Amino acid sequence: MNPKLRPHLRLGVNIDHVATIRNxxxxxxxxxxxxxxxxxxxxxDGITAHLREDRRHITDDDLDRxxxxxxxxxxxxxAATDEMLAIALAxxxxxxxxVPERRAERTTExxxxxxxxxxxxxxxxxxxKAAGIRVSLFVAPEMHQLDAAARLGAPVVxxxxxxxxxxxxxxxxVQLERLRIAAEHGVGLGxxxxxxxxxxxxxxxxxxxxxxxxxxxxxxxxxxxxxxxxLGPAIxxxxxxxxxxx
Ligand code: PXP
Numbered sequence: 001m002n003p004k005l006r007p008h009l010r011l012g013v014n015i016d017h018v019a020t021i022r023n024x025x026x027x028x029x030x031x032x033x034x035x036x037x038x039x040x041x042x043x044x045d046g047i048t049a050h051l052r053e054d055r056r057h058i059t060d061d062d063l064d065r066x067x068x069x070x071x072x073x074x075x076x077x078x079a080a081t082d083e084m085l086a087i088a089l090a091x092x093x094x095x096x097x098x099v100p101e102r103r104a105e106r107t108t109e110x111x112x113x114x115x116x117x118x119x120x121x122x123x124x125x126x127x128x129k130a131a132g133i134r135v136s137l138f139v140a141p142e143m144h145q146l147d148a149a150a151r152l153g154a155p156v157v158x159x160x161x162x163x164x165x166x167x168x169x170x171x172x173x174v175q176l177e178r179l180r181i182a183a184e185h186g187v188g189l190g191x192x193x194x195x196x197x198x199x200x201x202x203x204x205x206x207x208x209x210x211x212x213x214x215x216x217x218x219x220x221x222x223x224x225x226x227x228x229x230x231l232g233p234a235i236x237x238x239x240x241x242x243x244x245x246x
Contacts, residue, residue, distance in 0.1 A: 006211045009242055010045035012075055012196075013235060014219025019057035021223075032058065033065045035223075035231060040072050042235035046094070048217045050077035051087065053101055060087070067091050075136070075217065080117070080124050089131050096128050097136040097158055097194075097217075111140035111160040115148035125152045136194060141182030150189040157186050158194040158217065161207060165198025176206050183212035201225075201237060205245035216242065 018032040036047045047070055049058045066074055073094035078084035079101035088096050098121065100112045114121060114137050121137070128135045136156035139145040140163075149157045159182055164175035179195065186193045195207050196217035207213060218238060225234040 007214070008045070009208055009213065010215040011043070011235070011239055011242060012046040012048045012194075012215055012217040013039040013044040013222060014048040014050070014077075014196075014217055015039065015223070016048075016050050016057040017220055017223040019059070019062060023057060032062050033069050036066060036070050036072070038231050039235055040070065042232040043239050044072060044235055046073045046075055046215070048075040048077060048097070048219065050099065051084065053079060053081065053083070063087070063091060067093070077138075080112075080121055085124050085127060088128060088133060092131060093133060095134040095136055095156070097138055097156075098124065098154075099138045109162070111142075111145060112137050113145070114139055114152060114154075115144050118148060118152065121152055125154055129153065129155075138196075141178045143182070143185055146182060146186045146189060146191065149186075150191060154191070156192045156194060158196055158215075159183065159186075159213075160197050161195050161199060162197040164207070165200070165203055179207065180210060183210050187212045201241050204238065204241050208242040209245040 015032040015035045018030050018035040022030055039047060049066060051058050051063055075095040075097055076088055076093040077097045077099050078088055080098050098112060100110055125135050134156060135154045136158050137149045137154045138158045138160060139149060141159050146157055159179055164179055167175045183193045192214050193212050194215040195213050199216060199218045200221045222234050222238060
């Protein structure tokens with residue numbers, strides 16, 4: 001694909017950690033919904049929120065208010081459970097990104113095992129799709145996981161960029177190449193490719209430069225940077241970094 005022909009590379013802003021800060025005091029401030037509205041003004045193309053089983057950041061009330069307040073497409077990150085399926089079907093977000101979830105993890109550490117969990121995922125993907133929700137699976141950049149996502153009928157795959165983001169030295173190029181090959185393979189399978197996890201101003205460039213990638217989902221770094229510069233400027237700078245290499 002000629003990068004110049006690629007449609008606008010979308011930036012989804014993940015607001016989970018605004019809720020993390022709020023929850024540290026158990027009150028109402030800072031409000032992730034206000035952050036979502038600010039992100040829209042600052043040029044975000046979508047809002048992402050992860051309702052975790054333990055509600056450690058986003059809560060059910062946040063989700064209700066997000067659905068009622070934002071005009072940008074909402075991407076709900078969710079575990080493949082009956083509870084989350086029911087919540088997604090009740091709220092009808094634009095998209096649902098199925099992620100693995102383990103209570104003890106600090107963040108989403110690995111990709112979903114789309115290959116090994118076919119039978120668990122198939123009915124969930126089918127019900128979300130039937131409700132008109134665009135399903136995405138968050139997977140490691142491994143061919144068999146992309147093949148499995150395609151077999152499941154998921155239209156979108158989000159590649160886990162965590163290992164790339166945390167890589168040092170020679171490993172950066174190795175991880176980047178894994179992502180590049182996976183992105184190409186995914187497009188060949190007819191999948192829309194997204195990417196995210198651990199992206200910053202400094203490492204977003206090579207990912208944004210991949211013409212196969214249609215959307216990046218970025219959270220923790222932007223919320224952290226907002227402490228220093230404000231959320232709007234942080235998002236604007238990320239947008240500029242994406243545009244400079246896209
Ligand atoms: N994409 C997915 C599927 C995620 O689970 C997360 C983290 O919640 C992100 C993107 C964003 O990662 P980060 O907060 O490190 O930018």
